[in-house]
Amino acid sequence: MKARHDQHFLIDPRAVGRIVDLAGDLADRRVLEIGPGRGVLTAALLEAGARVVAVELDGSLVEELSFTFADEIEAGRLEIVHGDATRVAFPPFEIVVANLPYSASSPITFRLLEAGFERAVLMYQREFAERMAARVGTSACGRLSVMVQTYADVELCFNLGPGSFSPPPEVASTVVRLTPHEPPYFIADxxxxxxxxxxxxxxxxxxxxxxxxxxxxxxxxxxxxxxxxxxxxxxxxxxxxxxxxxxxxxxxxxxxxxxx
Known part of the structure; x- marks a missing residue:
């Protein structure tokens, strides 16, 4: 089965629980979720007490989410934004939890760092995550490593195989936690x-x-x-x-x- 819009929906309940735990105390916190898909992670975030802003590109999924979570939307606990996370304006948020579309991982990550957040728990293709965490000053590092580590601590948390998703991707995945910090050296511009x-x-x-x-x-x-x-x-x-x-x-x- 081919993934629509490069989305592979997380279906592993254990992984969902671990992701929510990594995000810390979410009670009454405004959480940005990118690519909610069919809402498995959305439901867990709401259950943890978060106020969720979910950005979804696929219009049919927006309709499905709006129906599934009608009560939460009416109560003001969930807002669904129909748009492309590489371009759409983000409503105010404090924490990010997302299973990112792998083809857009880089531009979305840079946008998030520019927007600012308290912490982020993000799903990436494993190779991408390892490049992000590569030690600066070594042959494994690149633009991604330097730019992300300049502004955030990178923690590789756990890996997931293709079977944790539907449809299964052809690559392994890694959950990463980013914690912003001030640049370690003065940057004029x-x-x-x-x-x-x-x-x-x-x-x-x-x-x-x-x-x-x-x-x-x-x-x-x-x-x-x-x-x-x-x-x-x-x-x-x-x-x-x-x-x-x-x-x-x-x-x-x-x-x-x-x-x-």
Whole structure:
């Protein structure tokens, strides 16, 4: 059976219970759920006392959820938003619990980090989750690792096989808990920082110097000249996977527009 909208519905009741437990005390907390599907996790969140905002792309599932949870909607405990979680405006929320559509995991995760939350318990493809948790400064790390770990602690909680879903995906899945924190190093401009990480990992086989040279259309000429003048040659000769978060912040701060 082919999954609609890349959705594989969680059907394992034990896994549902573990996810809700990982989210902590949900009594009267506003919880964002992305991709509720047929509402198995939604029901558990409501039972835990959460006030749920569920974002669902599939119109037929929105109708099904509206019927199934009519009483909760009328009581104001559940709000269903029909839309694409990569673009739709999120209503106010405090905690995120979601079985994310795997093809949209990256843009949704970055949106959530930008929006801010207290904690998030999210289901990912296992390979994606492991890349997210990869140690920065090693060959396994990438843009995802650096950007997420700059702003949140990443905890790989437990794995699930295809049999926990309907229809079963072709990959294993991992539940991850994200707990936001302030960046460990000063970042003058978060957009410039994100641009630096993206551009360098877009050319991860190049040195830092050559990667930045190839991003002339992104960073100003004066900023690039200042960075090349102030960064040591040893750093400029490294490749992006060899950099620490402190080094990414150092490069980005030199490339950020300077106040007059």
């Amino acid at each position: 978060r957009k410039v920082y994100a641009d630096v990480v993206r551009e360098l990992f877009s050319h991860r086989r190049k040195t830092v110097k050559n990667g930045l040279r190839g991003a002339k259309g992104v960073f100003g000429k004066d900023e690039l000249e200042r960075a090349f003048a102030e960064l040591p040659d040893e750093l400029l000769s490294l490749r992006p996977e060899e950099l620490s978060m402190m080094t990414f912040a150092m490069v980005a701060n030199l490339l950020a527009p300077q106040e007059e």
